[in-house]
Amino acid sequence: MTFGVAGVTVNPLIVILWMLFVGFVFSTIGAAGGILAGVGHISIFGIKRANTIKPMNQVVTLVSPVISTPLYLRERRLVVPAAIALGLGGIAGALIGSWLSHSYLPDLKTYKPFFGVITFVIAARMWYELTPRFRNRQKAVKDATRAFEEKVIDLKREGRLGELKEIGVNFSQLGVKNTFSFAGQSFAFNAVSPFLAGFFVAIISAALGVGGGFLLVPYLTSILGFPMFIVAGTASLSVLVSSLTSIGNYIRMGSQLDYALLSFELVGILIGSYLGPVLSKHIKGVYLKAFLAVVLTYIGVGYVFGQAIQNAFGFRII
Numbered sequence: 001m002t003f004g005v006a007g008v009t010v011n012p013l014i015v016i017l018w019m020l021f022v023g024f025v026f027s028t029i030g031a032a033g034g035i036l037a038g039v040g041h042i043s044i045f046g047i048k049r050a051n052t053i054k055p056m057n058q059v060v061t062l063v064s065p066v067i068s069t070p071l072y073l074r075e076r077r078l079v080v081p082a083a084i085a086l087g088l089g090g091i092a093g094a095l096i097g098s099w100l101s102h103s104y105l106p107d108l109k110t111y112k113p114f115f116g117v118i119t120f121v122i123a124a125r126m127w128y129e130l131t132p133r134f135r136n137r138q139k140a141v142k143d144a145t146r147a148f149e150e151k152v153i154d155l156k157r158e159g160r161l162g163e164l165k166e167i168g169v170n171f172s173q174l175g176v177k178n179t180f181s182f183a184g185q186s187f188a189f190n191a192v193s194p195f196l197a198g199f200f201v202a203i204i205s206a207a208l209g210v211g212g213g214f215l216l217v218p219y220l221t222s223i224l225g226f227p228m229f230i231v232a233g234t235a236s237l238s239v240l241v242s243s244l245t246s247i248g249n250y251i252r253m254g255s256q257l258d259y260a261l262l263s264f265e266l267v268g269i270l271i272g273s274y275l276g277p278v279l280s281k282h283i284k285g286v287y288l289k290a291f292l293a294v295v296l297t298y299i300g301v302g303y304v305f306g307q308a309i310q311n312a313f314g315f316r317i318i
Contacts, residue, residue: 005258006056008046015261016268018044019060023272025292026064032126032292034061034210035119037265039299042108042115043318045261050111051102054209055250056257056265058243061211063269065240072233079230081178083237085191086198086216090242093202098249101207115208116303119296122214126293130286182230189224197223198238206246211239 002009018040026033037060041053072078105111128134173179179188197219205212216235220226226234251257301309302318309317 003258003261005256006041006045006047006052006261007049008261010045012264015040015045015264016271019265019268020272020275021268022060023063023269023274024276025288026061026273026276032122032214032296033064034058034205034208035115035122035296035299037061038115038209042112043299048108050105050107051250051253051255052258053111054098054101054206055247055255056262057209058206058211058247059257059262060265060269062240062243062247063266063273065211065236065243067273069233069236069240072236075233077230078233078237079180079226080237081174081191082189082194082220082224082226083234083241085194086201086234086238087241089195089198089200090202090212090238091245093199094206094242094246095249097203097206098246099253100203101209102250102253102255105207111208112303112306116300118204118208118210119303120300123293123296123300125214126289126296130290130293182227185227187224187226193224194219198242202242202246205239205242206249209246211243213239 001012019037022033022036022040025036034057037057038053041047041056047053047056069078073080101111105114173188176191177188178191179186181187197216201212201215201219204215213235216238217231220231220234221228247257299318306317309315
């Protein structure tokens, strides 16, 4: 089937199957959705227009935030003022990043190496997450998250929803300086910090056509010191705001979305996002993460050093 706007001819079944894989990985591991979507657009579907690839990547990554953000709000696991500060910074950063990328990374020759560098960064994060130190810490986080969710279920069953205020996010000070409690612990942050973080992360993510969660999550945990219970929801809302801004600005500057191709992609993403939580119970996450780390490393090498390798050895990696 020919997709005129994207300028490619590709079997819709291949589109659905690849995006099913993307949705499965993203819903299971929670990372690399934009990167894998980009790999599909560049190397599998063969789109040659970088300024078409970038916003289409971001449309695909919007599926998860659109679905998950209301759920996090309902469970009081979203720090709304921090997300708003990140989002406001993200709006400015997304406008700048998309303009810079549209102007100075207009074709694959200039875009692919930068995309490959970010792929390397995410691959490095994957390798780190395979270390015993990280896995032990992650197990503790998952156990604590499960305990919190079970507590919420118990309160709902017993008709004590009013007590959610005590264990969910509850603010005592709002403004530039913010103070809130979560699960009996107090946290504080200055809104200037997430605004600046959202600004710089959005420049990078908009320029490359990715979501930016791979940078926001470490910031929220390591810099602001938020527990993982509330990090995912906070980052999700921020990604939603900055990605919508970036997509809109790309379109305003003349980039076109291939809606026919996107319709098949979204079918695959939705199926994969549904199958991820179902099938992940039968697949060890460490194996999937190791596989993904190898794939991303290979892609990064191909995109950054592919031309040099081809010139030196006469064969093409990707």
